[in-house]
Amino acid sequence: MKLFDVYPINNINIVKGQGSLVWDSKGQEYLDLYGGHAVISIGHTHPHYVKRLTDQLNQIGFYSNSIEIPLQVELAEKLGQVSGKEDYQLFLCNSGAEANENALKLASFANGRKKIISFTKAFHGRTSLAVSVTDNPKIIAPVNQNPNSIILPFNDVKALKAVFEDEGEEICAVIIEGIQGVGGIRVASNEFLQAIRSLCDQHGAYFIADSVQCGYGRSGKFYSQDFAGVDADIYSMAKGMGNGFPIGAISISPKLKPWHGMLGTTFGGNHLACAAALAVLEVIEQDYLIANAGKGGDYLIAELKKFDKITEVRGRGLMIGIDLPEELAHVKKELLFKHHIFTGAASPNVIRLLPALNLTMAHADRFLEAFSKEM
DSSP: OOOOOOSTTTTEEEEEEEBEEEEETOOEEEEEHHHHHOSSOOEEEEEHHHHHHHHHHHHOSSTTSSSEEEOOOOOHHHOOOOOOOTEEEEESSHHHHHHHHHHHHHHHHHHOOOOEEEEETTOOOSSSHHTOOOGGGGOOOOOOOTTTTTEOOOOHHHHHHHHHHGGGGGEEEEEEEEETTTTTSOOOOOHHHHHHHHHHHHOOEEEEEEEEETTTTTTSSSSGGGGGOOOSSSEEOOGGTTTSEEEEOEEOOOOOOOOTSSSOSSTTTTHHHHHHHHHHHHHHTTTTHHHHHHHHHHHHHHHHOOOOTOEEEEEEEEEEEEEEOOOGGHHHEEOOOHTTTEEEEEEETTTEOOOOOOOOOOHHHHHHHHHHHHH
């Protein structure tokens, strides 16, 4: 059987990592400023993370959710404390797509409605309902097309109000990334997020904050929506939650009342996943990584704005998009193959930076120096 290459970068085989550095099978070192799609939140092979997982594996790695798993309770309490959402309920699953799928289903159960608002350039996952609210025709198969999906212009308060005026009592939920990842690191304005909150309250719809990529401290606050001073009804999360171990979740406001059996999972919240997620939260808290993400992001964004050839720099914290003119689209490849720095892309012309939250200033400067040589 031949492997299907999903995101192939040929001739690079990463076999080792530590902090923000990784090494390939030939011993070549790379600076990792992409973290495997924002997954690596506390750095590769963090000692506390490794110990937590090893200790847990020496006890038990998995058992069914049909029995009580105290680690799940511990994780819920710790997440509530660190995120400031202690009165919310936690449902654990396996991925960001699954988290969004359950968030949308829960909202529809709660108010009995079908119509869902999302926004241009949105990406919410690759499962059926998540795809139907994603603005990417390349991944929407005929079976995913949903007549109840309404995709509106991002950051357009007027368009949002117009739909609620016409169809407000039919709207089930509004789902939005506080900072769009795949869409090009586009930041939802505080005004826009506040309008979503207000309109959902007025019309009995639910506000779903997709925090899969922009959550878990990456923006400089635990959830990027916190910058707007609003609470969502449901937060979805994954990626940085497990630092590489597959885990996802939704955090559910007290106004929603899921019943036993509505939400379920086989692998979600297993012992190893909970150990990984707890280790991440403990490191984030002990090492002040949310503040570090904010500080590091402010520094990188300020320095990048000094480059006059850049079209635009967008983002918050350590979620940064560098919009380049077409003639500089090759820079990402040069960073990788000449300077040995991993970055991501949101389009051929947008470099996406999603490093670990404990990125050092020395590593930030290493990137800036390499970037300047290609500009």
